[in-house]
Amino acid sequence: MLEVRNxxxxxxxxxxxxxISFDVPDAKIVTLVGANGAGKSSTLRSIxxxxxxxxxxxxxxxxxxxxxxxxxIVKNGITLVPEGRHVFPDQTVLENLKxxxxxxxxxxxxxxxxxxxxxxxxxxxxxxxxxxLSGGEQQMLAVGRALMANPSIIxxxxxxxxxxxxxxxxxxxxxxxxxxxxxxVLLVEQNANMALRIADYAYVIENGRVTMQGTGKxxxxxxxxxxxxxxxxxx
Ligand SMILES: Nc1ncnc2c1ncn2[C@@H]1O[C@H](COP(=O)(O)OP(=O)(O)OP(=O)(O)O)[C@@H](O)[C@H]1O
Ligand SMILES: [Mg+2]
Numbered sequence: 299m300l301e302v303r304n305x306x307x308x309x310x311x312x313x314x315x316x317x318i319s320f321d322v323p324d325a326k327i328v329t330l331v332g333a334n335g336a337g338k339s340s341t342l343r344s345i346x347x348x349x350x351x352x353x354x355x356x357x358x359x360x361x362x363x364x365x366x367x368x369x370x371i372v373k374n375g376i377t378l379v380p381e382g383r384h385v386f387p388d389q390t391v392l393e394n395l396k397x398x399x400x401x402x403x404x405x406x407x408x409x410x411x412x413x414x415x416x417x418x419x420x421x422x423x424x425x426x427x428x429x430x431l432s433g434g435e436q437q438m439l440a441v442g443r444a445l446m447a448n449p450s451i452i453x454x455x456x457x458x459x460x461x462x463x464x465x466x467x468x469x470x471x472x473x474x475x476x477x478x479x480x481x482x483v484l485l486v487e488q489n490a491n492m493a494l495r496i497a498d499y500a501y502v503i504e505n506g507r508v509t510m511q512g513t514g515k516x517x518x519x520x521x522x523x524x525x526x527x528x529x530x531x532x533x
Pocket of ligand 1: 333336
């Protein structure tokens with residue numbers, strides 16, 4: 299279980315995250331939804347040690363993650379698919395996947411088979427340069443690369459951003475599949491509709507604070523959430 303308590307993040311004088319607490323139980327899908335600038339990416343980046351928090355705690359089981367370096371945190375079984383995909387465009391699909399396993403040298407072939415099973419498209423395209431893949435394929439590669447680290451929990455930052463609706467559906471199917479295979483998922487999305495549909499539990503983040511929480515179903519039918527994030531209010 300990942301446990302975030304009273305997280306605070308400042309950039310210079312700006313309070314990006316004021317007070318964020320949430321839990322991600324093992325084997326579940328938890329989502330953080332919120333508008334631009336709410337503090338979602340900062341939260342994920344701080345969990346994985348890319349941004350220093352100025353208050354609060356992040357616990358992974360009994361382990362306190364605050365202050366640890368990113369590679370140590372990744373070794374603990376936590377990984378991040380960053381916003382904007384960031385595959386290495388001049389490397390092949392296979393090379394990109396191998397980079398994802400750089401912290402470990404064991405069972406590379408096994409992990410590759412596991413990832414290829416989830417993404418047959420990546421197997422077909424293993425020799426293609428990543429920069430020439432379609433946007434959806436690049437997103438699959440970014441997720442596949444993160445899975446090469448054989449994580450217990452995968453954090454994904456806006457995996458559906460900039461993708462056509464049909465590809466978005468594919469990406470969400472893959473997220474479900476990854477979760478069914480036993481990986482815990484922490485998903486950050488502006489596509490609240492899709493995220494709430496697949497989430498076991500969800501938190502709404504506004505201005506660096508959690509303002510609402512509930513099961514995905516509860517928030518999908520919440521009038522405030524509908525008005526602000528789903529654009530489907532009857533009133
Ligand atoms: N490195 C940084 N330096 C200064 N300010 C930053 C930095 N990173 C983020 N911020 C600010 O912190 C706030 C929260 O940003 P963050 O990227 O966490 O939001 P977000 O919820 O992920 O937004 P989006 O949905 O647009 O990705 C924003 O006001 C942003 O400008
Ligand atoms: Mg963001």
